[in-house]
Amino acid sequence: MTLFNTLWAAIGGIAGNKLRAALTTLGIVIGVASVISMLALGNGARAAVDANFRFLGSDMVQISVKQKIDQGELVPVGEILSYDDGLRMPGELPLVERVLMSVDGNGKVRHDREVLDMVVTGTTAEGLLTLASQGQVQPLRWPDGERLTADAFLARGRFFTPAEVVAGADVCVLGHKTANDLFNGDEPLEQIVWVNRKKCLVIGILTELEVTNPALRNQSRPNELLYLPISTAIVNLFDEEPSVQITARIEDESRMVTARAQIIDYLRQRHNIIKNEVGDYEDDFELTTRQDILGAQQEAARTFAFLLAAMAVVSLIVGGIGIMNVMLVSVTERTREIGVRMAVGAQQRDIVLQFLLEAVLISGFGGVLGSAVGVLSVPLAANFNRGVALLDPSSIPLALLVALLTGLLFGLYPAVRASRLDPIEALRYE
Amino acid sequence: MLQNNLVIQVNGLEKQYQMGDNVVHALCAVTFTVQRGEFIALMGPSGSGKSTLMHLLGCLDTPTAGDYRLNGRLVSQLSQRERAVVRNREIGFVFQTFNLLPRLTALENVLLPLLYSGRISAGRARSQSEQALTRVGLTERIHHKPTxxxxxxxxxxxxxxxxxxxxxxxxxxxxxxxxxSRTGETIMALLGELNDDDRTIILVTHDPDVAAAAERTLHMKDGQIT
Incomplete structure (x- = not known):
């Protein structure tokens, strides 16, 4: 019998019991759909991690204050990581070429009658360079692959100079939307805005920006920005001196390990951290390098993959057993049909193929349906994961293949059983 | 009598079943021949072994001992796979309960043996099936299902x-x-016509009126032809 005719017979077999076949696929549908949406979650999380840490070059060490939760608030475990800690670092440590610093605070920004409550960012003079190297945002319609420079982010004016940062000058740079909101289309350059009741001269306007990672587009507002020199921000935005984020650029990448150790020694000295009774240091700061992030990310990916595999295996086994069960019932119900087919000359392999194809068709149908459900549920999954889910196109053929293999595996036993029936007994079966 | 004119040559055919501790002798040294174009009735009470003999003649089963030649070819010790080929090419079954596949149309049911033989094209299989249906007097309802x-x-x-x-x-x-009984008579008439076309028919029955339509009757009792 040709494959086409066998396929036709298998389709006929399923058509004879559509509802049962549809219900049987449910396990496969759920299994396949969950595999696809879980892979999308993993993929999205990976993309987000990639995007968030892209800026951390292999020659950089990121230093942040170690925090704990105290009465529902994040507070430093020891001393804060101060502006001064960062400022003095290049002078004290020859391996540190320079430091970039930033701090975010809430501010009330006013011009005329327009008042905005917004996050204000204090940075060093390399603020735009940091923005460019992070790669998270880019000017609107920026050509793919074109190298980003700090200047590309500026629409008009300039960013503040190192001298202005050290001096704590009262200057600021506005994001595109912030400028429009405050000035309603008037020219903001060389105008005064008030940040927390302190005068500030607008020296630059950023061009309109978009988030590069599509998965993150709905959770950030890249055009609502106000940059102050970090020294100015610390004075204007905070009652007490805040912790800053420090990124140290190391002169010689190959001496990363040494540089890292030097930074730790330097900060321990400044923060008066000494060995405790068991001989450990209880540091109040944390160092992160690209190597640390890659390691942690790989660890997380492994855990995630394991979880995923376990879930896929369980749901597909359940689905597969469902198929096996239905096929066994079908073989029993159709014993006489099998007997007739054998009497008119069907070989064992014809019978195996017919029932195997039937099982594979059912599971394949479940796979297709599951893929559709999976694809449709990606945005849903994203809602539960702060907007981070990205469909991995290769997960669809993978899930389909797995569904077909499940049908093949669990359909084999019923099919072989059907082919081993004694034609005489089968023909007598009532 | 020409040797190649014999469709069936059965010689010392035996079939034994193990039933618990007992060995049941369903067939004991059955020997007979059937010539091409014969119409034979096989009669006997239930338990006489006529079903067992029919299963052996139909290559649905293999004998414990003895030879069975179909169309001159020794088929009594063929493998399962080879028997399926013989059933497909050399034997046509007609059952009491019809045994049509309910989901297939009349034409598709008739096509089935040709599909399993795999030797002829789809187009020829179809025309051959339509001819067979015409031969039995069904030309109108070939796309209907058995129900x-x-x-x-x-x-x-x-x-x-x-x-x-x-x-x-x-x-x-x-x-x-x-x-x-009236429909039965038309079916018997049809089998008679097929026999007139030189087809060899073995009819298993316990109804003497039905058996009367055959040219020769084999009576079975206790696993033997009497």
Whole structure:
């Protein structure tokens, strides 16, 4: 019998019991759909991690204050990581070429009658360079692959100079939307805005920006920005001196390990951290390098993959057993049909193929349906994961293949059983 | 008598079953021959071994001992796979309960043996099946399913299916058993016509009136032909 005719017979077999076949696929549908949406979650999380840490070059060490939760608030475990800690670092440590610093605070920004409550960012003079190297945002319609420079982010004016940062000058740079909101289309350059009741001269306007990672587009507002020199921000935005984020650029990448150790020694000295009774240091700061992030990310990916595999295996086994069960019932119900087919000359392999194809068709149908459900549920999954889910196109053929293999595996036993029936007994079966 | 004119040569055919501790001798040294074009009735009470003999003649089973030649070829010790080929090419079955596949149309049911033979094209298989259906007097309802047909029509479809591969032997097991007597008579008439076309038919029945239509009757009792 040709494959086409066998396929036709298998389709006929399923058509004879559509509802049962549809219900049987449910396990496969759920299994396949969950595999696809879980892979999308993993993929999205990976993309987000990639995007968030892209800026951390292999020659950089990121230093942040170690925090704990105290009465529902994040507070430093020891001393804060101060502006001064960062400022003095290049002078004290020859391996540190320079430091970039930033701090975010809430501010009330006013011009005329327009008042905005917004996050204000204090940075060093390399603020735009940091923005460019992070790669998270880019000017609107920026050509793919074109190298980003700090200047590309500026629409008009300039960013503040190192001298202005050290001096704590009262200057600021506005994001595109912030400028429009405050000035309603008037020219903001060389105008005064008030940040927390302190005068500030607008020296630059950023061009309109978009988030590069599509998965993150709905959770950030890249055009609502106000940059102050970090020294100015610390004075204007905070009652007490805040912790800053420090990124140290190391002169010689190959001496990363040494540089890292030097930074730790330097900060321990400044923060008066000494060995405790068991001989450990209880540091109040944390160092992160690209190597640390890659390691942690790989660890997380492994855990995630394991979880995923376990879930896929369980749901597909359940689905597969469902198929096996239905096929066994079908073989029993159709014993006489099998007997007739054998009497008119069907070989064992014809019978195996017919029932195997039937099982594979059912599971394949479940796979297709599951893929559709999976694809449709990606945005849903994203809602539960702060907007981070990205469909991995290769997960669809993978899930389909797995569904077909499940049908093949669990359909084999019923099919072989059907082919081993004694034609005489089968023909007598009532 | 020419040797190659013998469709069936059965020599010392035996079949034993193990039933618990007992060995049941279903067939004991059965020997007979059937010539091409013969119409034979196989009669006997239940338990006489006529079903067992029919299963052996139909290559659905293998004997414990003895030889069975079908169309000159020794088929008594063939493998399962080879027996399926013999059933497909040399034997046509007609059952008491018709045994049509309910989801298939009359034409598709008749096509089945040709599809399993895999030797002819789809187009030729179809025209051959239509011819077989015409031969049994069904030209109108070939696209109907068995459930939309009367008992007599269903048995005609079954007979067309038995004919379609042009087999050496048609085995009919109580073909009128599920039909009223008038319909039964038309089916017997049809089998008679097929016999007139030089087809070899073995009819299993316990009804003497049905057996009367055959040219020769083999009586069975206790696993032997009497």
């Amino acid at each position: 939309e047909m009367s008992g007599g029509q269903r048995q005609r479809v079954a007979i067309a299916r038995a004919l379609v591969n042009d087999p050496a032997l048609i085995l009919a097991d109580e073909p009128t058993g599920n039909l009223d």
